Amino acid sequence: MNRPPFTIGLRAALSASAVLAVALLAPASCRRHDQRLTLLNVSYDPTREFYADVNKAFSAEWQERHGQPLAIKQSHGGSGKQARAVCDGLEADVVTLALAGDIDAIARAGLLSADWAAKLPQNSAPYTSTIVFVVRTGNPKGIKDWGDLAGRGVQVITPNPKTSGGARWNYLAAWAWAEKQFGGDQAKIREYIARVLGNVPVLDAGARAATTTFAQREIGDVFLSWENEAYLIAKEFPGKTEMVYPSLSILAEPSVAVVETNAKKHGTAAVAQAYLEFLYTDAAQQLAAKHFYRPRRATVASTLPAIDLVTVDRDFGGWATAQRVHFDDGGTFDQLYGTKQ
Amino acid sequence: MSHPGVTTESRLVRMLLIGTAGLIVGLLLLMPLLAVFIEALRKGWEVFLASLHDEAALSAVKLTLTAAAVSVPLNTLFGVGAAWAVTKFRFKGRALLISLIDLPFAVSPVIAGLVFVLLFSPHGWFGRWLEEYDLKVIFALPGIIIATMFVTFPFVARELIPLMAAQGSDQEEAAVTLGARGWQIFLRVTLPNIKWGLLYGVLLCNARAMGEFGAVSVVSGHIRGETNTLPLHVEVLYNEYQFSAAFACATLLALLALVTLGIKSAIEHFTGHRHHGRH
Numbered sequence: 001m002n003r004p005p006f007t008i009g010l011r012a013a014l015s016a017s018a019v020l021a022v023a024l025l026a027p028a029s030c031r032r033h034d035q036r037l038t039l040l041n042v043s044y045d046p047t048r049e050f051y052a053d054v055n056k057a058f059s060a061e062w063q064e065r066h067g068q069p070l071a072i073k074q075s076h077g078g079s080g081k082q083a084r085a086v087c088d089g090l091e092a093d094v095v096t097l098a099l100a101g102d103i104d105a106i107a108r109a110g111l112l113s114a115d116w117a118a119k120l121p122q123n124s125a126p127y128t129s130t131i132v133f134v135v136r137t138g139n140p141k142g143i144k145d146w147g148d149l150a151g152r153g154v155q156v157i158t159p160n161p162k163t164s165g166g167a168r169w170n171y172l173a174a175w176a177w178a179e180k181q182f183g184g185d186q187a188k189i190r191e192y193i194a195r196v197l198g199n200v201p202v203l204d205a206g207a208r209a210a211t212t213t214f215a216q217r218e219i220g221d222v223f224l225s226w227e228n229e230a231y232l233i234a235k236e237f238p239g240k241t242e243m244v245y246p247s248l249s250i251l252a253e254p255s256v257a258v259v260e261t262n263a264k265k266h267g268t269a270a271v272a273q274a275y276l277e278f279l280y281t282d283a284a285q286q287l288a289a290k291h292f293y294r295p296r297r298a299t300v301a302s303t304l305p306a307i308d309l310v311t312v313d314r315d316f317g318g319w320a321t322a323q324r325v326h327f328d329d330g331g332t333f334d335q336l337y338g339t340k341q
Numbered sequence: 342m343s344h345p346g347v348t349t350e351s352r353l354v355r356m357l358l359i360g361t362a363g364l365i366v367g368l369l370l371l372m373p374l375l376a377v378f379i380e381a382l383r384k385g386w387e388v389f390l391a392s393l394h395d396e397a398a399l400s401a402v403k404l405t406l407t408a409a410a411v412s413v414p415l416n417t418l419f420g421v422g423a424a425w426a427v428t429k430f431r432f433k434g435r436a437l438l439i440s441l442i443d444l445p446f447a448v449s450p451v452i453a454g455l456v457f458v459l460l461f462s463p464h465g466w467f468g469r470w471l472e473e474y475d476l477k478v479i480f481a482l483p484g485i486i487i488a489t490m491f492v493t494f495p496f497v498a499r500e501l502i503p504l505m506a507a508q509g510s511d512q513e514e515a516a517v518t519l520g521a522r523g524w525q526i527f528l529r530v531t532l533p534n535i536k537w538g539l540l541y542g543v544l545l546c547n548a549r550a551m552g553e554f555g556a557v558s559v560v561s562g563h564i565r566g567e568t569n570t571l572p573l574h575v576e577v578l579y580n581e582y583q584f585s586a587a588f589a590c591a592t593l594l595a596l597l598a599l600v601t602l603g604i605k606s607a608i609e610h611f612t613g614h615r616h617h618g619r620h
Contacts, residue, residue, distance in 0.1 A: 040564060048581055075563045076577075088462040090480045090562040109464075208580045236582045 042092035044079035045208040050291040078206030079165030098165020101319035125253035126279035127293040133244040146177035150195035157220035160203035170224040173250040228292035381588035392586030401574035420497025428505035454559025480562030488556040500542030
């Protein structure tokens with residue numbers, strides 16, 4: 001006969017853990033709201049450092065004005081992926097995504113009203129950015145402008161436009177350049193885009209993953225990057241890369257909105273609205289400039305150079321159209337990706 | 342142990358084979374392990390300790406431990422039950438059950454995660470029902486636990502099935518003839534026979550539960566300080582260029598693996614038990 005103490009011990013352990021399991025699961029699934037006021041900001045990839053600063057500033061101000069402690073939680077990832085998660089039930093109080101199209105997707109899921117962009121100044125985009133090139137030190141492949149991306153033997157790093165907002169801006173900026181370069185000749189534009197896509201060795205899901213591919217893993221000759229991310233690369237990997245401003249780029253308007261359904265449920269509508277309005281204040285605009293976004297307020301100084309920028313609204317008929325023509329299933333990206341190697 | 346004539350290979354061939362194996366183990370297993378610790382300590386002990394003391398890191402550790410504390414005991418219960426049923430009885434659907442136990446090994450963890458999103462998201466199969474009762478599953482603790490349980494489901498059962506099959510049911514039958522009842526037979530005959538295999542299965546299950554990335558990543562929502570498990574937190578830190586902090590947290594996972602390995606070896610050493618289970 002084997003030792004009975006072991007048997008008893010194990011039996012006790014098993015029943016104890018079953019009790020533990022129930023005890024842990026029950027309250028965890030029932031308790032939704034914390035007593036403390038919390039706000040969940042679901043954002044895209046390159047805003048991590050910016051919102052870390054904004055959250056600190058805003059919660060201090062909120063506490064001072066309302067005497068109420070406020071915790072702001074962050075979730076980051078590819079903009080399209082994040083929008084998808086919010087539609088799937090990630091209960092964001094506010095979304096601060098890379099482009100209006102992703103917030104439109106959340107509106108279509110019924111979580112906020114379709115006219116969300118009109119609820120805050122400047123199309124609900126409190127700061128802007130653009131797309132620039134990052135190359136290896138000394139620019140060994142001599143990359144100066146969009147045309148050079150289609151060259152033979154040039155490896156281009158850009159994330160997947162299906163999941164990443166930045167990648168969609170990259171794609172449209174390249175398209176805008178080609179449109180101008182080839183005088184609107186659709187066949188030539190498509191040929192050019194297909195050749196650039198053929199030079200992309202790997203499509204990462206988000207801008208940050210693509211940055212890691214280029215800067216950390218040292219894959220590729222040129223990285224199509226958010227302007228602010230490019231400055232961050234220069235800071236994190238000093239002396240390894242340089243920035244190149246192309247002749248033309250796109251005005252990227254990362255948009256923000258309160259996710260009305262969630263905010264109402266959490267009782268956070270007022271603080272969520274105040275949070276987004278805070279982004280337009282001098283204090284937040286200065287933080288935007290500090291993190292190399294282009295501030296909207298003329299009173300806030302920015303060191304970023306002025307360049308020729310096309311816009312989605314003027315040159316692509318707005319995000320709804322751009323999304324349908326280029327990025328939805330069967331759009332130009334699907335038609336052109338993988339056709340040239 | 343080696344008996345002359347058992348192997349026909351010359352000394353040189355044997356040395357070459359052993360050398361190759363050693364090299365592969367060194368390159369693929371030891372070097373990465375070492376690299377984790379070196380990278381973690383690159384900026385010194387202060388940075389190392391600070392990154393473990395960070396609020397988000399602590400919350401990740403807590404979440405990982407919670408997920409394991411729930412999923413491992415439950416999977417142990419299921420695993421023992423399943424192995425018991427499959428090896429001691431013959432019934433209709435037995436072969437199907439054995440295949441089903443293996444399902445989580447065969448399915449990509451990402452697919453598993455997406456299936457849970459499909460089931461529990463507001464527009465999913467159970468979405469409306471969960472909404473009515475104000476229950477939250479995905480992008481919250483229950484979803485993370487369910488995903489972990491799915492992925493670690495087979496470990497205990499897979500460890501026990503070969504062991505219990507090899508032992509047969511002679512002893513249980515003897516117990517029955519001596520008048521023992523079902524529960525009594527299990528506790529006094531079966532359990533003592535399988536306890537080491539069981540412990541081994543639990544250790545493996547636990548290691549995987551704490552280390553799981555794919556399935557948990559899909560259902561987590563990546564809320565910093567709330568739904569990031571330790572492996573997800575490592576990824577977040579890495580993406581924020583906080584390499585030392587990322588590797589510091591990775592050392593926790595690596596240490597866990599080493600401790601698991603240590604306990605397993607200790608068990609084998611002190612009991613003289615040699616483990617025969619396989620996947």
